[in-house]
Amino acid sequence: MEPLSWSGDIGVFLNPIIIGATVVFAAAFLLNLVLTLAGQRAGEMVINADHSLSLQRGPVDYALLAMRYAVLVFLLTCVGYVIAGMVVADPQRAGIIGAMAAQLTPVWIGLVVLFAVSISFKRRLGLYGKLFDSPIGMTGFGLVMFWIFTAIFVQSIAPHGPIDVISQMRNELPGTPLPSPAEGQFQWYLLGGDNLGRCVFSRMVFGAFEVLKIAPLATLFAFMVGITLGVPAAYFGGKLDIGVTFVANLVLAFPVILLFYLLVAPEIVAAGIPNYLSMILFLFPILFLVILFNARYRTQPGLRNVIVAICIGVGGMAYLSLISNASDPDLPMLFRLWPEALDLFDVPGNLLIVFVSVVFVNSPTVFRIVRGIVLDIKTRDYVAAAQTRGEGPWYIMLWEILPNARGPLIVDFCLRIGYTTILLGTLGFFGLGVSPESPDWGSTINEGRRLLTIYPHPALPPALALMSLVLGLNLLADGLREESLKD
Amino acid sequence: MAFFILRRFGVMILTALCLTFVVFFLTNLAPNLEKLAKTQGNARMSDAEVVSWLDRNGYGGPLIMRYGEWLGVVPGWVRLDAPTGQWRGRCLGPGDTPETAPRFCGLLQGDLGHSTVSDDEVSNIIGGRLALTGVLMFWAFAVIVPSALLVGVLAGMREGSRTDRVLSTFSIGTTATPEYVSGVIFIVLLASSQTGISPLLVQWGWLDGGTLFLGSARSAMDGANFWNFTLPVMTIAFYGMGYIARMTRASMAEVMTAQYIRTARLKGVSFRNIVLKHALRNALIAPFTVIMLQFPWLLTGVVIVETLFNYNGFGWTLVQAASNNDIELLLACSVVAVFVVLVTQLISDIGYVYLNPRIRIS
Numbered sequence: 001m002e003p004l005s006w007s008g009d010i011g012v013f014l015n016p017i018i019i020g021a022t023v024v025f026a027a028a029f030l031l032n033l034v035l036t037l038a039g040q041r042a043g044e045m046v047i048n049a050d051h052s053l054s055l056q057r058g059p060v061d062y063a064l065l066a067m068r069y070a071v072l073v074f075l076l077t078c079v080g081y082v083i084a085g086m087v088v089a090d091p092q093r094a095g096i097i098g099a100m101a102a103q104l105t106p107v108w109i110g111l112v113v114l115f116a117v118s119i120s121f122k123r124r125l126g127l128y129g130k131l132f133d134s135p136i137g138m139t140g141f142g143l144v145m146f147w148i149f150t151a152i153f154v155q156s157i158a159p160h161g162p163i164d165v166i167s168q169m170r171n172e173l174p175g176t177p178l179p180s181p182a183e184g185q186f187q188w189y190l191l192g193g194d195n196l197g198r199c200v201f202s203r204m205v206f207g208a209f210e211v212l213k214i215a216p217l218a219t220l221f222a223f224m225v226g227i228t229l230g231v232p233a234a235y236f237g238g239k240l241d242i243g244v245t246f247v248a249n250l251v252l253a254f255p256v257i258l259l260f261y262l263l264v265a266p267e268i269v270a271a272g273i274p275n276y277l278s279m280i281l282f283l284f285p286i287l288f289l290v291i292l293f294n295a296r297y298r299t300q301p302g303l304r305n306v307i308v309a310i311c312i313g314v315g316g317m318a319y320l321s322l323i324s325n326a327s328d329p330d331l332p333m334l335f336r337l338w339p340e341a342l343d344l345f346d347v348p349g350n351l352l353i354v355f356v357s358v359v360f361v362n363s364p365t366v367f368r369i370v371r372g373i374v375l376d377i378k379t380r381d382y383v384a385a386a387q388t389r390g391e392g393p394w395y396i397m398l399w400e401i402l403p404n405a406r407g408p409l410i411v412d413f414c415l416r417i418g419y420t421t422i423l424l425g426t427l428g429f430f431g432l433g434v435s436p437e438s439p440d441w442g443s444t445i446n447e448g449r450r451l452l453t454i455y456p457h458p459a460l461p462p463a464l465a466l467m468s469l470v471l472g473l474n475l476l477a478d479g480l481r482e483e484s485l486k487d
Numbered sequence: 488m489a490f491f492i493l494r495r496f497g498v499m500i501l502t503a504l505c506l507t508f509v510v511f512f513l514t515n516l517a518p519n520l521e522k523l524a525k526t527q528g529n530a531r532m533s534d535a536e537v538v539s540w541l542d543r544n545g546y547g548g549p550l551i552m553r554y555g556e557w558l559g560v561v562p563g564w565v566r567l568d569a570p571t572g573q574w575r576g577r578c579l580g581p582g583d584t585p586e587t588a589p590r591f592c593g594l595l596q597g598d599l600g601h602s603t604v605s606d607d608e609v610s611n612i613i614g615g616r617l618a619l620t621g622v623l624m625f626w627a628f629a630v631i632v633p634s635a636l637l638v639g640v641l642a643g644m645r646e647g648s649r650t651d652r653v654l655s656t657f658s659i660g661t662t663a664t665p666e667y668v669s670g671v672i673f674i675v676l677l678a679s680s681q682t683g684i685s686p687l688l689v690q691w692g693w694l695d696g697g698t699l700f701l702g703s704a705r706s707a708m709d710g711a712n713f714w715n716f717t718l719p720v721m722t723i724a725f726y727g728m729g730y731i732a733r734m735t736r737a738s739m740a741e742v743m744t745a746q747y748i749r750t751a752r753l754k755g756v757s758f759r760n761i762v763l764k765h766a767l768r769n770a771l772i773a774p775f776t777v778i779m780l781q782f783p784w785l786l787t788g789v790v791i792v793e794t795l796f797n798y799n800g801f802g803w804t805l806v807q808a809a810s811n812n813d814i815e816l817l818l819a820c821s822v823v824a825v826f827v828v829l830v831t832q833l834i835s836d837i838g839y840v841y842l843n844p845r846i847r848i849s
Binding site: 249255266271422430442445454470 | 498502505506509510513514516517518519522656659660662663664665667668671672674675678679680681682698702783786787790791794795802805806809810812820821824825828829832
């Protein structure tokens with residue numbers, strides 16, 4: 001079978017258009033630059049004698065107009081590739097790009113449905129709806145949702161398994177057909193094979209699942225820790241504040257990479273340090289929820305008791321299942337006490353360690369942000385009003401101050417998921433990741449970099465994927481910040 | 488002011504002590520020492536042999552005492568080796584006796600210990616490596632600071648304009664590209680003989696063979712030049728500059744809305760003079776702190792870049808020490824890293840107070 005070309009039959013029509021658009025854009029950009037440097041200004045409004053306005057277009061305006069239409073044509077052509085790829089369906093005619101677009105069909109459907117629903121109801125959706133007023137926010141949201149949908153539909157998107165090895169496909173170029181495909185097996189490696197002969201495209205897709213499995217949850221935990229410590233530190237001040245701030249600064253003064261090497265090294269894992277850390281860090285979410293509901297329903301003891309009991313019961317069960325693993329003989333005795341019968345789930349050791357170290361690195365920064373915001377908010381009048389009413393300090397902290405701090409916190413949450421993704425990639429890049437064969441992006445980049453100058457194709461897709469996800473999260477945060485400031 | 492600096496200095500010393508103790512604790516855990524004993528002595532040692540080996544080599548005492556020895560406030564251990572009749576000890580060279588050798592030898596005396604893997608004094612190793620990293624950091628800063636400030640000021644001086652939007656998107660893009668991504672992309676684009684623009688340039692006859700830049704900085708250790716050092720510097724600078732540029736933009740945009748700028752405009756000062764003479768000085772206070780606080784981040788970046796480009800500097804040493812269980816070398820590396828972080832924090836705090844006329848600490 002012939003290797004696939006990049007754009008197949010679709011390219012015959014679309015390639016000239018996209019090249020043309022790029023050339024026009026570049027030419028118009030250069031022209032604009034030269035004209036602006038030469039002192040030409042964009043056209044200005046002119047008031048005519050009959051009180052009408054007219055815009056005088058100069059060469060700069062035409063250059064800008066050309067750039068705008070070139071971008072539009074470029075984007076439309078990209079959509080064209082996707083649609084044509086989905087319609088043609090036969091990879092030999094659709095080419096690599098078309099075949100990838102066809103594999104990603106569930107993602108496109110998900111994105112179209114989500115955007116259609118969100119935009120039509122955007123006035124009723126609060127801050128989330130306002131996001132669709134800002135092009136930057138929308139772009140970011142689209143990129144993030146693209147990867148989330150990819151992670152959700154990973155099984156139907158990936159043509160091959162993440163660790164399926166076909167040794168003849170080692171370092172083969174994108175679009176190479178399989179040597180002897182089985183019945184019903186996808187017959188190509190769309191983005192080529194890596195140095196062990198695994199499908200680069202499938203590994204990139206599974207990598208999205210790996211990354212999105214850890215990053216948002218770890219960020220959430222870091223926020224729980226940061227909030228539970230930051231709000232009281234700022235509200236009460238005094239010795240508590242000094243103490244917690246000092247500890248947070250200690251962690252912050254550690255270079256991240258050194259901290260990772262210290263936490264993830266096999267000897268330190270053998271000593272159980274990450275397990276003790278997880279024991280402390282995972283306590284915070286339960287603590288947070290218990291305090292939260294206790295403060296709210298303190299005046300209704302019946303309801304309060306039920307809710308707090310549920311929190312402690314469910315949370316405690318999850319907590320004990322999470323930290324202990326009776327069947328692992330390497331763990332210190334403390335973590336093997338909880339009986340296997342009541343152990344709901346076991347987290348693979350490495351995953352837990354990576355998770356804990358990412359939470360540990362992130363929480364002090366969250367603590368500082370929360371502390372800063374709360375220091376500002378606690379001087380507001382409504383806090384004074386609540387104090388005068390005789391509300392308890394925890395009620396004021398969690399139900400008066402925290403909801404009013406949500407704007408900056410949501411924005412920071414998005415940014416921090418991106419940062420956590422970068423951290424996870426760093427861990428993978430140094431081979432400290434979840435497992436050596438894990439398809440997460442950092443590890444795949446690390447594997448691909450060895451033969452980078454000869455075979456660039458295994459390292460580039462995960463690198464670009466990671467970049468686009470983080471870029472999406474940053475743009476989303478930017479859009480959210482802009483829209484939340486408009487209130 | 489003097490009291491403020493003194494207090495900050497005190498906190499800094501306390502932080503440094505805590506941090507070095509944490510690192511000391513984490514690198515001297517039982518499994519680390521066991522592995523050390525097995526690599527130094529015999530791989531098939533029994534548990535009892537491991538314990539006696541550790542005891543003979545000064546790893547036996549309580550942790551806090553060993554930390555004191557390492558720090559140089561507790562006298563180094565000495566013991567008479569019964570079979571050979573020779574004195575051994577932390578501060579003792581071969582043939583020394585406790586009388587001739589110094590009593591204390593630790594960090595405070597400038598003795599960083601002995602690297603077990605490269606079999607050399609740690610101070611000899613660290614010095615040269617730090618110099619190499621210093622060169623890398625210097626050039627990275629020489630690229631980052633002017634370009635980030637330029638981008639930030641250009642974007643912030645007319646908030647919401649087209650220039651602003653383009654430059655802001657660019658700086659968001661750079662903050663989304665960690666070193667291991669941009670490094671890979673740069674290598675593929677500029678330093679590969681198969682892909683990117685190097686084959687094109689060769690084809691057009693602008694380049695006689697080879698690549699535009701070199702994808703490995705190994706040769707830059709002997710002599711850094713444009714060809715072998717551009718990519719590492721660019722990779723660090725690319726990720727580092729985005730954040731500073733965004734901070735500069737925010738600070739510049741804020742200053743440009745201030746009353747005195749409006750007064751200057753109404754007075755008829757030209758836009759160029761407003762930016763250069765009135766706005767710039769005030770707008771650069773916030774970025775100064777950010778630039779200083781970027782050092783710890785750059786440290787991580789340096790580790791990644793040195794690993795990616797095979798440049799045997801400080802970051803590379805840290806990775807090697809951590810993966811080879813080279814305890815003393817790793818401790819020295821962390822001391823240097825912690826020192827750099829704390830000193831930059833101190834400078835940024837003092838500098839902020841010094842630069843900002845609105846803050847006066849008596």
